[in-house]
Amino acid sequence: MDVIFWEWLSFFVRWTHVMAGVAWIGSSFYFVHLDLSLKRRASLPPQAYGDEWQVHGGGFYHMVKYLVAPPQLPEHVTWFKWEAYATWLSGFALLVIVYYLGARLYMIDPAVLDIDPATAVAASLGGLFLGWFIYNVFCESDLARSDLKLALAGFAMIVAFALIYSFVFSGRGAFMQVGAIMGTIMAANVFMVIIPNQRKVVAALKAGETPDPTLGAKGKQRSLHNNYLTLPVVFVMIGNHYPLAFATRYSWIILALVIVMGVAIRHFFNTQHKGGPAPWWTWGVTALCGLAIMALSSFGPKPVRAAAASAGPTTELAENAEIVIQSRCAMCHAEQPAWPGVGVAPKGVKLETFAEIETHASGLRTVAVLTHSMPPGNITEMTQDERDTLRAWLDSLR
Template sequence: MALQDFFSNLHLLVRWLHILSGIVWIGLLYFFNFVNLPLQASLDDATKKAVNPQLMPRALWWFRWGAMSTFVMGWVLFTLKYMYAPGAGFGPTSLFSTADGITGRAIWILMGMTFATVMWFNVWFVIWPSQKKILSGQFSGDTLTALRTRAAKASRVNTFLSGPMLFGMIAAPNYGAVNPLTLLVYIAIAMFVIKGAYALSTKVGVKK
């Protein structure tokens, strides 16, 4: 990891940008689900009309571009770690597969990347298009309700996926070994914690 080693510096910078963007994205996802959801339920229509057109476009800008940056940096990071070796060029590296087949590390990261890519898809192709229509003010009644339900469902799916997704991200370089039981246990722990956070979100921080 010498200062003059271009590849190591590029790798560190991309990993840093990936995690920084991930904080922006997932931080806002948790804000929407654990703070804003219970808050909106307690506001009257007039307050919602005054607050949401100011709050939501700003929050959604950082949310969707945070998701895009995390996604792009994540795939670059995947290429740098698993599909490229300085001197040898492009192709699966020993981190991805060996003579014994695919590595535990690769299985963890592929699990994390699959979940995260579904989440990114939901942001750009379900949540944002629905929110854009909601914020345009052109829809009302059943159509508006359907748009809100669609966005809320995708957001809830993403919140649940975020737990196991993060296990995949951090287990890849730090844990390595994998078997179906390990995967299932960590997915279950993550889902359980997210469910607990939803339950907590309606109770904590409320002025009595």
């Protein structure tokens, strides 16, 4: 029952994370599109920066933007913040449920760095805080005067984190850690800068004062950063299901190239929304990065020092379970998969030794006992008696 509870809890939190992320990404894409497509017209109200006519859902919308604020606020104003907060909170909850509580399985690789779960969690939390702190220092420094210099500094910081964590966590753990750092930066931009600045503008208006125009400018800059980080973060969200992305020798370079791809794609659409000449070169950059990623993933996993030898099965149940796994699963879940068309172990799960089988015991219960999702389509013809053997061994571990 514990396995079922945690599996469904993880599923529901992940679903919440995806729903909130869709809402946040949608509003980010929409408002950047709207902001870049605004037109200045003589008929605009006083202090208005630009407007845009849009059609959707059978009706017309007239959108007007004030660069600082209108002379008077209406009775009701919609604040776009809960999408960001819900995305980060559900993402952090998922990080705790899957990675922190399962640190031995998903974060720690003794062949990379043999640390205990508490140390791994501390290293992860420290990275989330440090990533935001360094990024915010960049944004408050002279670098912020140049969007290009600020972007390059932020890019270098993220790549540095990817490289550092590749020597601390497993490939999957390092990949998700960097994604969490980017997601934290995005949510903190909303919570620490964009919304507080908007509140300061509202407070100034209510006090009969002229709002500081730099507040809106800073908020807009942070919002644009979020827009460009969106696609790389989405890639990391789905990339943990693809070992070629995270479990290969140059995964940190792959992540750097993914960021370049995401930025290039957003730059194309942002430029299109602005009405400028289409930067078709961005698709060439995207294609080249994609080809480079494929080439880098072909080098296979990075060489690591051998892990300490572990004891083999000590009971007849364990021996029988190992025989089942070796004969029905290990041809795919191996360092060098023997099954045609399988280049790397699915999800990075290897089941060649009894120690590896023990490590993934909880997952085996889910995919081979509680459900029959593995082997896929029962392609290796695992029998019910063999599944019962696995169940008996797994029950003995409780």
